[in-house]
Amino acid sequence: MSELYKFSDVGKKFSGPGENLEIFKNINLIVEEGEALAIVGASGSGKSTLLHLMGALDTPSTGIVAFDGRDMALMSPDQKAAFRNKTLGFVFQFHHLLPEFSALENVAMPAVIGGARRAAVLPEARAMLERVGLADRADSKIATLSGGERQRVAIARAVLLRPRVLLADEPTGNLDEITGAQVGDMLNELNRELGMTLVVVTHNLDLAARMDRGLELRAGALYEKSFA
Template identity: 60%
Template sequence: MNDAYVYELSGVAKEFAGPAEKVRVLRNVELRIARGEAVAIIGASGSGKTTLLHLLGTLDTPSQGTIRFEGTDLVSLGATQRARFRNRELGFVFQQHHLLPEFTTLENVAMPGLIAGMPRKEAYARALDALARVSLAERAGFDVTTLSGGERQRAAIARAILLGPRVLLADEPTGSLDEETGRQVGDVLLQLNRDLEMTLVVVTHNLELARKMDRQLELHSGELYAHTMCHA
């Protein structure tokens, strides 16, 4: 294990049971992601992007191959250990924000801390800090139903960073937003990557966002390739 890398994947494949035979979604994926790096994973729909992100996030396990996180073999962990790892090391942002409409913005962002048993005062203080980092502190007391789409996604990002994860995994975080709002959300993610030295892995169809990342990878027919983009 090279100390410069947070993730090292070797020979990773993923199969799912199909109606007649197994469907191989990923095949022989080799990948290293450095600490603090911002990586975009692009590819056509159905190419395996989300599957790969789920493997990085221990939401699923590979059919074969190894996935190491700073020396720890994630594949060998049991379900409880994987859950503990996710809660401690990872933050997740999805295309849909999954905020709870019956709570305020502050309460939604503080939720991971409260679930983890953190004192309410500390969870709320952390939530305010996280909201400030995504330029949403002034909306802390508002019901999330009053927020715009972009504000809701920024609140979801604040929730994802509440517990100080070392890696932020984002699946199409701008997919449901208009172009300008998507640009703002993408810039928030990249600012967090820089300010917090938080490794960022984003699955996206947004090529403008992908160009701003340190590195672009493309999945094609289940195989991962380096992708060279013209940077604007």
Template identity: 60%
Template sequence: MTAPGQGPDEAASPSGDEPLYRLAGVDKEYAGPAEQVTILRGVDLSIRQGESVAIVGASGSGKSTLLHLLGTLDTPSQGQVLFQGRDMGTMAPDEKAGLRNREIGFVFQFHHLLPEFDTLENVAMQAIIAGMPRAQALARARDTLALVGLSDRTAHRVTTLSGGERQRAAIARAILMRPKVLLADEPTGNLDARTGDVVARLLLDLNRELGMTLVIVTHNRELADIMGRCLELRAGELYDQTR
């Protein structure tokens, strides 16, 4: 479902380009107390490699559900979610886990860092889990922390970091494996306006410098306005609000 004029799918897929994501006829329903509750209906969407996309909408409109579908954390009730031409709904659980580890980075409103480890260890954890030798993982984590401006915080316990520093550490962890896409769910929602602006600008800098696709769910219209495209969910249907 799209607004009049150029819709989400049309805007994202110039002729000849294979999109990073393609969603076709995606519905998502959950069982409610008395009946099925429709969260998403008829969503068609393409996202190119390197795009920056904001998804906005009222609470309960399906924003996080859509992000979870993009991240293989959920599956559609109907329709397809394709990543680089592969139907993620047909992947085995271990394939999805590998995809999340190497190709898809996640940033949430709350940083979910582990308090028993220092900043460097928190960021390196994903590479260590993926089987990278510890020394190599720590070296990569150190380089990645430099990208987000935290070179002087590598040995600090995450409990000693400010809110903005913790979120930047979480971003470093998410991009450690240089994924093709970074999915962010309300990444500035737990921060004051000034710190939130720093984090928002950092995400866009990484999008430009690394060529990493960026998809953000947000209530922050100022953040949405600096993204390349803005999509709005209303009653489960997707509209392109790009100006």
């Protein structure tokens, strides 16, 4: 595997009236292409902030976050938008699906926004829904789907364009244990089948144990973590 992300002495602070909150400092991390990585930690430890840095949704206060050897802070806003659309897939605890559209239309949305023709994208979106076990729900409105089905739609949407990286923030946080395990299995399968890098931040230790490698963010630093 080759080096994909490299964090070099990365720190992050948030400034507010009368206070400066230091989330972490001097984070050094390498994420290899194709690996499945879990990051765990207490609420407020900065797990989601790490993911946002990987997703070009935020920039470090100090240090460098590089993707494929390129300092992401040097990307222009348009380059960051293109990077998020073409290179990354995102899955969040709250699925952020559009309720007025069908499951099929939601899955197709990133490609359509990216300029693809709707008629060309819909067959691919339907095939991806079949891949996640929702072929019979493709034309259903989001409001009629269960929580687990909605999260599978969100995953199908995230991987439609075959991203190099899938970033998942508490993807099982709103699901029961059985459904959460099914979503975890699906993420692992997509990681292997599509060869994409998978980074998951989670409180779910069972989900974390399914990944190739684990890290814990604690007191502003990263530590290797075994879930065996």
